[in-house]
Amino acid sequence: MQFENSFEVPLPPAEAWKVLLDVPRIAPCLPGAELTETLGRDKYKGRAGVKIGPVNLFFAGEAEIVEKDEVARKARIKGKGNDTKGRGQAVATVDFALVEAGSGTRVDVTTDLNMTGMVAQYGRASGLMKEIAGAILGQFAENLRKEIERTMPAATPATAADAASAAEAGSGSASAAAAASTRAHSPAPSPAPAAAPVSALSILWIALKSWIAGMFGRKG
Numbered sequence: 001m002q003f004e005n006s007f008e009v010p011l012p013p014a015e016a017w018k019v020l021l022d023v024p025r026i027a028p029c030l031p032g033a034e035l036t037e038t039l040g041r042d043k044y045k046g047r048a049g050v051k052i053g054p055v056n057l058f059f060a061g062e063a064e065i066v067e068k069d070e071v072a073r074k075a076r077i078k079g080k081g082n083d084t085k086g087r088g089q090a091v092a093t094v095d096f097a098l099v100e101a102g103s104g105t106r107v108d109v110t111t112d113l114n115m116t117g118m119v120a121q122y123g124r125a126s127g128l129m130k131e132i133a134g135a136i137l138g139q140f141a142e143n144l145r146k147e148i149e150r151t152m153p154a155a156t157p158a159t160a161a162d163a164a165s166a167a168e169a170g171s172g173s174a175s176a177a178a179a180a181s182t183r184a185h186s187p188a189p190s191p192a193p194a195a196a197p198v199s200a201l202s203i204l205w206i207a208l209k210s211w212i213a214g215m216f217g218r219k220g
Contacts, residue, residue, distance in 0.1 A: 002112045003130035007141035009105045010148060013098045016105040017073050019148065020096065021065070029143035031136055042066075048081065050132065057119060058084045073098035088117020109137065 009016040020026060023044055027035035030048075037045040042065035049058040061081025068075050080091045095110040111133060 001114075001129060002110065003133060005109045005111070005130070005134045005137050007107055007109070007137050008101060009107060009141070010103075010145055011105060012103070013073055013100050013105045016107070017070065017098055019144075020098070020107065021068070021075065023065075025147070026144060029140050029147055031139045031143075042068075047084075050136070057087075059090055060084055061090075083117070083119050088115060088119035090115045090119065 009019070011019060023042075024035060024038065027033060027044075027046065032050055033046060033048040035044055035046045039045055039062065043062065044064070045060075045062050047058065047060040049056060051057070059081030061079060063077055063079030066076050066078050075096045077094045077096070078092070079094070080089060082089050091114045093112045097108045097110075099106045099108060113129070
């Protein structure tokens with residue numbers, strides 16, 4: 001099955017490209033996923049889980065960035081994973097394309113997913129799978145935004161000369177100098193913990209609500 005989704009990153013395309021290719025950095029932002037090992041250049045091992053209806057699916061496998069076009073800012077990732085309970089396998093090819101969107105970047109994602117074995121029956125509702133993928137990407141985008149904001153460089157500390165010049169300019173500039181001085185002496189933000197995966201049940205609920213709303217919308 002194939003489905004398309006998109007999300008936005010609060011960075012210009014050139015910077016967003018570098019962030020999205022930094023797999024160890026962004027992996028903790030993906031709900032239900034965990035990076036367990038770096039196997040080499042652009043090749044990784046990990047595991048992921050999702051709940052579909054009453055069934056919990058957990059996959060362990062590998063993923064690799066097989067194509068990168070820095071000029072067009074497009075990338076292709078291929079991954080495969082085996083269900084940890086031996087119920088089948090999932091193989092996916094994911095294409096990313098970065099497009100400038102205002103001051104940020106829109107990331108268009110095309111996923112080609114193939115499931116075999118017993119797990120294939122859970123993927124038959126392609127519309128529901130698309131909604132689940134959209135919900136997961138939505139949470140990923142939110143976690144990634146927080147990660148980017150946490151690591152963005154702070155304002156350059158003001159020098160004594162800067163503060164003196166601002167003070168001479170008048171009361172308004174004096175306030176600016178005081179603010180600059182405060183920034184200069186503020187402690188650096190402490191690293192935030194890795195983003196906690198959202199519950200698979202909440203992802204399913206979001207997907208179901210979207211799917212039901214879509215059904216009523218089509219009937220209207």
